[in-house]
Amino acid sequence: MPAFHFELVSPERLVFAGEVEAVVVSGTEGEFTVLKDHSPMMSTMKPGVLEIAETASKKARFFVRGGFADVAPSGLTILAEFAIPIEELDGAKLAADVKDAEEDVADAATDEARRLAAEKRDQLLELKNALKL
Template sequence: MALHFELVTPERLVRSEEVHMVVVPGTEGDFGVLEGHAPLMSTIRDGNLEIYKTAGGNAAETIRIEGGFAEVNERGLTVLAERAE
């Protein structure tokens, strides 16, 4: 099973893909999202978004994000960031 992940900024859709897991820098602490995660909304702090493409423990791809919020629902994870590098 794969998690559908989207990263969006006010300017553009940065990513839309199937991944294994994403670790989000929430304002209350980092949290990991896998397929089937319970519905959740969280504000996010400036930090690194870590994207794991497979379950094999490979190194994560890191994207620096600033502000915004994350939503997990039955369709997957959407991160709406003020900025992504």
């Protein structure tokens, strides 16, 4: 398959840049696959897994939160608040973190602390759900 240019950028750094054959994006209104010469579009993304096929055999998977995809004639750019390779996630540790976060929510003294803790727990749960895919 012909390749096109793809970039995954998080606020802290450029996570991935290179030529790829296909990218599966989980858009807010449904999943879509971007191939070369996709018509230009912009879409917000829901938290989930991004699948990148550099070649038919070489694949990379990232967990992305707060993403935004920009398909331009020059290629695909994904801006994400948070992006991490799936391999770096550890199921057991994640489960422990979720438990910790739940305890934090229960222990929170003020509303503000509770809201923050709940947010953290939800984000961890998202990660956990993504892993089960």
